[in-house]
Amino acid sequence: MKTLLIKTHEVWLETMMAAFMSQTNSRQTLYEFSDILWRHFTWIEHELIQSGDPYDYDRDTIPIKVTHLRDVLSNLSRRLSEIDLQLIVCTNRDLAHRISTDLRYIEGVISRMSNEVVTAFDASRTIDRIALTQEATDALTLFLFEESYKEYELIMIYNYLKAHSDDAFLNRIFQILIDESFFHLRSFGSMMAEMGILGVPRVIHKSLYQVESVEQFLRDGIEEEIAAKQQCLDLSAAVSKESKELAAFFDFINFQEDYHVSLMREALDHYAQMKA
Amino acid sequence: MTELDQEIIDHMANPKNYGSIERPDAMGIGENPENGEKVIIHLRVKDEGGMPRIEDIKFQAIGCMTTVVAGSIITGEAKGIDFETGKELISVTLGMLDGVPAEEAACSEMVAVSLQAAMDTYTAKKADPDHGTITYKIENSCEVKETP
Known part of the structure; x- marks a missing residue:
């Protein structure tokens, strides 16, 4: 669960960064998705507190320097798939189901977003x-x-x-x-x-x-x-x-x-x- | 911080060696007693014939962006060097602080003394594996004195 928290932390931030990079309607959609991923983060954290497992807010650095939005979107899709696979450790099956269905939807929408030149x-x-x-x-x-x-x-x-x-x-x-x-x-x-x-x-x-x-x-x-x-x-x-x-x-x-x-x-x- | 050139902006956007090392060989802390700002250094050390070498180095800063830039530059220089060269790096860094604006001097000193603390912790741990992490406090003031 701790790894799940870290990975969700990272994907939340990267999605928000992708929103900043976009200069089209995708920006608002990415903002909304980053808000959902933030909520996932707080729910996973609550599970960790309930189970008494120690945790912290450490995470890896997140490389985001890209020239095209497609590059960061592809990376987000990979991260979302990895998190979906890791949900097996979440014993709260209702929560795991909710997060999994969110992730699959988000990944689908992201995969259809138009490419953009990034000037950020x-x-x-x-x-x-x-x-x-x-x-x-x-x-x-x-x-x-x-x-x-x-x-x-x-x-x-x-x-x-x-x-x-x-x-x-x-x-x-x-x-x-x-x-x-x-x-x-x-x-x-x-x-x-x-x-x-x-x-x-x-x-x-x-x-x-x-x-x-x-x-x-x-x-x-x-x-x-x-x-x-x-x-x-x-x-x-x-x-x-x-x-x-x-x-x-x-x-x-x-x-x-x-x-x-x-x-x-x-x-x-x-x-x-x-x-x- | 004066005159932000592209190199400094790169250090601010992507500080080098930022973070922590899992199970480091030694840690060291540089602290500003005035405001509680800190730099924490993690070292992975390789001992080559009695001369320790900094194989990997990471830092974390509880402080301002100037400290982050100083940490990024100094840890970049420290990576791969042996402790003798590390001491020279610290000495050169501290020697350059005269005439530097107060805030920048305090930030760079905090990084330099945290590196010294980490190397000293490593040496102390050689003699006593239970030795704790050493903290050194800085001498430069971060406060900008108002001129009358």
């Missing part, structure tokens, strides 16, 4: 045909690499916390933060593909999600959100002369972080009340 790795470093200064381009590049990893990290951390918590109040907050990070990851990944600098977020270290103190994690997280807000503000200022739309996008992300901070403070208050 051409390092053009331009966005919306806006001529940013070199300084603003570098700042945006660095921001996208840092924050796409950060959003992936937050998805995995909050998912781990949620998977190991029976507290409905906290789980509501964790789920909101997961959903928000998914939106941010998609936004940033999409921009990276447009700039030709797409990369898979690196593997996160166990110590980040197997936290000793959730409260300390939340306190540190609030500091990080405040720092991220400042980065968005700086970036908005750096690009505002060349693009009002891009500046407005970073302001929009910045204001979203306010609510994240508020939710994390609510979670901390909840811990304090539980202790009182």
Whole structure:
């Protein structure tokens, strides 16, 4: 089951990367499929927790640099077939059946998708045909690499916390933060593909999600959100002369972080009340 | 990080030697005591006539993208070299940090000391197989000092 979790983790991420690469209607379909594969991941994780088997979020690196979408789609088909064969280890037959039928359908649709030339790795470093200064381009590049990893990290951390918590109040907050990070990851990944600098977020270290103190994690997280807000503000200022739309996008992300901070403070208050 | 050229972008998109080695011969940790950022190095070592050689090396970073780039470059240099050359690599890296912007210096130092820690752990394990993983803390500050 642990291998099944790892393989599902990898195929979820690769499907999302394929969505970023596509510039046609296939993009939305691939997004939907990556969401389904993410749900598979959380269900397999639940089975592991129920059975008491140890697991983590380690995985292999995922090579995605291709020139044509067909190359990544073929790889996804191979991965989906391998996972289907591995479902034999899943003793929850209802779950195994559900995942298997999903995988076969997804594989069928993917095999019929049109080929496309992929520009997500051409390092053009331009966005919306806006001529940013070199300084603003570098700042945006660095921001996208840092924050796409950060959003992936937050998805995995909050998912781990949620998977190991029976507290409905906290789980509501964790789920909101997961959903928000998914939106941010998609936004940033999409921009990276447009700039030709797409990369898979690196593997996160166990110590980040197997936290000793959730409260300390939340306190540190609030500091990080405040720092991220400042980065968005700086970036908005750096690009505002060349693009009002891009500046407005970073302001929009910045204001979203306010609510994240508020939710994390609510979670901390909840811990304090539980202790009182 | 200043002036992002294509080589640096490649390291950010596809960091070399990122990850872990199953049952490594030694591990080492470099830590920034200011903010808890860390670099963890895993080594696979081949002992050739008393001179250990780094057969494989992997790193993981709990830190910023500058640390990832430094890890990608330094582990790329370290792969395949013996411990003597490894010490020279660490010494050269640390020697180059004067005049480097504070954040970049701290990140590169963290990778260099984690490599030193991994090699020292390997040597210590030779004498005592139960020896734990060595952690070294960095001296450079990651904080960018405001000029008055």
